[in-house]
Amino acid sequence: MFEHTFVGLDVHASSVVGCALDPVTGELERGTMAAEPAVVLDWIRRFEPPVKAVYESGPTGFVLARTLRQAGIDCVVAASSKLLRAPGDRVKTDRRDARVLAEMLAVGRVTEVRVPDxxxxxxxxxxxxxxxxxxxxxxxxxxxxxxxxxxxxxxxxxxxxxxxxxxxxxxxxxxxxxxxxxxxxxxxxxxxxxxxxxxxxxxxxxxxSDCQYAPVINALMCLRGIQVVTGFGLAVEIGDWTRFTGSSIGSYLGLVPSEQSSGTSRHQGPITKAGNTHARRLLVEAAWQHRRPYTGPGGRLTRQMDLVDTGTRIRALEGNHRLHHKWQLFDARAKTPVKANTAIARELAGWCWSLAAPLQHEHQHGERMNAA
Structure with missing residues (x-):
């Protein structure tokens, strides 16, 4: 079912250009206003609900999205790197950008980014x-x-x-x-x-130790190479791990190979480096630690595993053994260390997901039960 109006917003530091699209009639209405959430809200309220709005992720952050959502307007933030543009489109203006956003939102072609509180x-x-x-x-x-x-x-x-x-x-x-x-x-x-x-x-x-991500951080720190700074960084950068699967988390972090395929020809190149740069760097740095000799958890890991449940502890032990074994296989094959480490980082992302996602699933389920 179509919403009545789709609104694309081209947001800058001092101004916002809006384009409202009625998908039934194709009618467009544009407006230029100050980059004040209250002003943008007043302009959007001119249209009969329901209304859905979108703007690109960027330096202006999520203040506008939070304001519109609090006012009951469905607002999403589009991943700017995922917006489709025609190869021959050489004209870029604020008005065109706002219209393209509204059109892409109307046909469901917007890749949303998570809006943190x-x-x-x-x-x-x-x-x-x-x-x-x-x-x-x-x-x-x-x-x-x-x-x-x-x-x-x-x-x-x-x-x-x-x-x-x-x-x-x-x-x-x-x-x-x-x-x-x-x-x-x-x-x-x-x-x-x-x-x-x-x-x-x-x-x-x-x-x-006391934030909302503390259980996830404690679980991630059961893996070699992840201490409090890395665990904290991964937890807060990814936020909701339940959005992903064990295989899709690597794609989100840009750790999967790029590909150029046509017909029967298939060529894989360097990793895509898409998604969250900071989280990817943390994983790549942590992956090197799994190359070091490993027979069992040392003192730090043993103390850390005492802070988590049995299932998390068993899963972390399996991950540490598996990742070290993979490094041994790569070294036996004389794999280039940098390439091998990238592959380990991709698998490490999956192990991190396997520790964090069940905890967040359990927490979300508990909240739903309490709300009921």
Missing amino acids: LEQEALRDLSRLRDSAARDLSHARQHVNALLLRHGIRYPKEHKWTLEHGAWLRHQRFDDPVLQFTYESAVEQADLLHARLKRIDQRLAVIA
Whole structure:
């Protein structure tokens, strides 16, 4: 059954262009307004309900979607990377974009993204803040290393950024006062960023233990390579694991091969790298840990498994053995390590889903029972 009106919204920081489509008559009505949710709501309310609205995901976030939903208007956010555009379409304007969104919504060709609530979005922002802080620290340390290397100074030991390495850095001196000031400032910046990252990690660990995703985080941390930062990041980035299956989670994270096939010809290329970039990177980093020797859970994993139920514990043990065995098979075949690790990351995503989804299914079922 058609809704009475489909509304496409081209949303920018300061303005919104709307296009309302009646699928029965084909009539279009357009409007340009300020990028204020209340103003957009007033414009949409001009049309006889039921009304369904859509706009593209982007930097403007989900404030508009939440406002419209609270007012009783069905609003979805479209995945911008999944919108279909004709290859020969060389004209792009706000009015055309709004109309295309309305038309795609009318025929059911919009791929929706999940709209998190305010708490879920805050947790995700914290995860991304931590990721940004880690990148800033890495760049600052690279700058210090590069500055020393340019002047022929090399640390004599293998492991850097230890207490011993820090003391060695502070004893380096240059004859040129300008260069000395530059060097000291670079080291100071690296120290400050390290302290900042440490504060974020401490706060994140406290929040992870008491947030709505705590059971999922505890379950994910039963897998090798996943500790609190990675478990927290995966939990808040994916949010509702029940949206996926064990096979579709890899596609969502862009860990499946790209493909170019026609007729009898079939060619698979590099992974698609679609979907959530942050979650994919966390899985790829965690997958390397499964290459290390493994006979059973160590002290950390043993303590972590005491926090979860028996079914989760058994599943995690199976996953750890399976992923290490896969790495052994890849090494025996002399598989390129980077390619092998990507395959392990794809399977690790499935194991994560097998731990998280049942917990969320059980929680959702409990909520429905309580509501009844």
